[in-house]
Amino acid sequence: MQDSPTQTTLQSTIEEAIVSGILSARIRPGTRLSENQLAGLFDVSRTRVREAMMRLESRCIVHVSPRRGWFVVEPSAEEAMMVYGARRAIESGLLRGMRVLSDAGRAAIRDHLAEEKAEMTAGNRQRLTCLMGDFHIRIAELAENPVLTEILRDLTARTILISMLYQSDFHALQSHLGHCRIAEAMEDGNFERAAELSIEHLDEVEMGLDLTRRPDPLSELRNSLSLPPKAFPSPSGGTLIQTDPIYKPFKTKGK
Amino acid sequence: MQDSPTQTTLQSTIEEAIVSGILSARIRPGTRLSENQLAGLFDVSRTRVREAMMRLESRCIVHVSPRRGWFVVEPSAEEAMMVYGARRAIESGLLRGMRVLSDAGRAAIRDHLAEEKAEMTAGNRQRLTCLMGDFHIRIAELAENPVLTEILRDLTARTILISMLYQSDFHALQSHLGHCRIAEAMEDGNFERAAELSIEHLDEVEMGLDLTRRPDPLSELRNSLSLPPKAFPSPSGGTLIQTDPIYKPFKTKGK
DNA sequence: CTGTTCTCTCTTGTATGCAAGACAGCCCGA
DNA sequence: TCGGGCTGTCTTGCATACAAGAGAGAACAG
Structure with a gap:
């Protein structure tokens, strides 16, 4: 009845990419993961991106803020x-x-x-x-x-x-x-x-952790100003998902 | 930034219902979980049912057989x-x-x-x-x-x-x-x-387990014949999800 | 009676469309 | 200068539509 005896949880490509991005410290906590951007990057529709996000959410790796977006968790x-x-x-x-x-x-x-x-x-x-x-x-x-x-x-x-x-x-x-x-x-x-x-x-x-420090309350501002994160040098490039500002500057009143 | 400090994984109603059904041994391994039936039971669209299933799948509780259906896992x-x-x-x-x-x-x-x-x-x-x-x-x-x-x-x-x-x-x-x-x-x-x-x-x-025994290869047949499972008395009723035969008898050439 | 093919209906897979909410920036009044 | 509302554009939430595959049963040939 079971398809595979060991039943190794097969992940979607998107899921794998994000987890491996985190495991290799290329994706920072609080990074916004836009459904549309991911859909574009992986050339699938939002549906499949959302499925990946749901699974990641149940693994406590990603977190959704209603109608604002998906974010990599920032553990308290x-x-x-x-x-x-x-x-x-x-x-x-x-x-x-x-x-x-x-x-x-x-x-x-x-x-x-x-x-x-x-x-x-x-x-x-x-x-x-x-x-x-x-x-x-x-x-x-x-x-x-x-x-x-x-x-x-x-x-x-x-x-x-x-x-x-x-x-x-x-x-x-x-x-x-x-x-x-x-x-x-x-x-x-x-x-x-x-x-x-x-x-x-x-x-x-x-x-060795400084748990008293609030998890970088300025990160959003920092991102908006395109400054590098606190103690980390800015990534050399080639990152899958860049930590974009939440809202990119709008086309100033396009029409 | 985080919404709740402890970040307790909030489950959907459907997810909860199924897990609690398993924890209370009301849902047997191999039970088919039809998206349509669940959608009807919980009065939502298939979309949300699928989301719950995806999460349950990543928790190794449910398993999808492509284009056949979702099943509660039968661990090897x-x-x-x-x-x-x-x-x-x-x-x-x-x-x-x-x-x-x-x-x-x-x-x-x-x-x-x-x-x-x-x-x-x-x-x-x-x-x-x-x-x-x-x-x-x-x-x-x-x-x-x-x-x-x-x-x-x-x-x-x-x-x-x-x-x-x-x-x-x-x-x-x-x-x-x-x-x-x-x-x-x-x-x-x-x-x-x-x-x-x-x-x-x-x-x-x-x-105390008999791991040599194959996980009830006849379960499907047994279900199709509406026989009670092997060593268990048939549930008294009021179960959330009945272990239906996979394919109910069709309306004999309705049209 | 047995095996094969065909068809029909069910299932999930996936994309898409629309609705509702959140936020940035603008405008305006004090 | 500052604060409050408005508007537009983005986001996710959710339902729906259609496509594709799997299997049951019927029809049929041997």
């Missing part, structure tokens, strides 16, 4: 804490439940850490944000449980949005070291220790 | 194991991360266990299935983390579908005792023990 401080809390519970539970680390898994982790290290010297913040999130997805993949992986992928997307909002300065080295410690414990086969370390790591990252 | 054996694996990781991680059990929480658990006990003597299997699932949602609520609660609610829904498919006989007493043990450990403040017990409990339940 409270929500940020919840997301970190959830990740602590899930990732630690996942690690503690592991029994063996396969050779392939060991290799994947090593490769990932090497990449983190390499990219740290390059210092590309956007790329680093993406990598730091990816580590946790890699870990989830080790458990070979697509259900968990999918859950953690969405939480990672939200985490990346959170760090774009609240992370004043980026402790890449600290994160990297945290990841190394977790990996070490895993290589030792000490998954209980790895679980504890993952909690510590997530605590550290959460502590 | 493999998927069933993944769901249980995910629940083990998440629920144990959640419990192990708890620090205190509030008085309100203690009361909620006690009330729930009492209700389980009461309903066991009554022996209403449908109601019991619902209660047994609810226990885990109650636990999630104790952590006061809506993100986790939502994740576990969806996993619980899928679990209920799984048990409707694979649970040959219903070990309500066994489940109830497992819940009692977990609650006891929590009341003692021994959350580590509670976490271990939750893993054991989920293992037990999973072991």
